[in-house]
Amino acid sequence: MARIATKLTGSGSELHFGTSNSYASGIMNDALMIDPSGYVGIGQSGPTALADFAAATTARASLRLRSGTAPTSPNDGDIWYDGTNIKMRQGGTTKTFTLT
Numbered sequence: 001m002a003r004i005a006t007k008l009t010g011s012g013s014e015l016h017f018g019t020s021n022s023y024a025s026g027i028m029n030d031a032l033m034i035d036p037s038g039y040v041g042i043g044q045s046g047p048t049a050l051a052d053f054a055a056a057t058t059a060r061a062s063l064r065l066r067s068g069t070a071p072t073s074p075n076d077g078d079i080w081y082d083g084t085n086i087k088m089r090q091g092g093t094t095k096t097f098t099l100t
Contacts, residue, residue, distance in 0.1 A: 001019070001020045001022075002017075002018065002019050002020075003016070003017070003018040004016070004017055004018075004084060007019070007035065009054065011036045012035075012036025012037075013036060014031045014033055014034065014035050014036065015033065015034045016030050016032075016045075017030070017031050017033070018030050018031055019031045028039065030044070030045050030093075031043065033045050033047070035047055038050070039051075039052060040052065041054075042054065043062075065079070065080065065081035065082055065086065066081065067082065067083035068081065068082070068083075069075040069083060070073075070087065070094070074089040075089060076089050076090055076091065076092065077089065077090075085098065085099065086099070087099060
């Protein structure tokens with residue numbers, strides 16, 4: 001079961017995408033929501049940043065970067081994981097985060 005819905009608030013409208021694994025119970029969670037400011041909440045409601053992810057738990061991570069290859073023409077701010085290191089483009093230069 002899935003749902004796409006809007007909700008009117010005092011500051012504008014919100015867009016909600018919900019899912020459930022129980023048809024009888026109806027929609028039990030917001031998988032993703034966009035608030036009137038354009039903030040996106042993933043796995044939670046009430047985002048306070050442009051992309052706001054639910055907290056990690058012992059069962060799952062908040063964010064996973066899948067292993068891949070570097071973009072052909074990366075832009076400043078691009079982030080990727082090459083299977084060994086996390087990399088980010090900053091000031092026209094690719095920086096490597098060393099994980100220890």
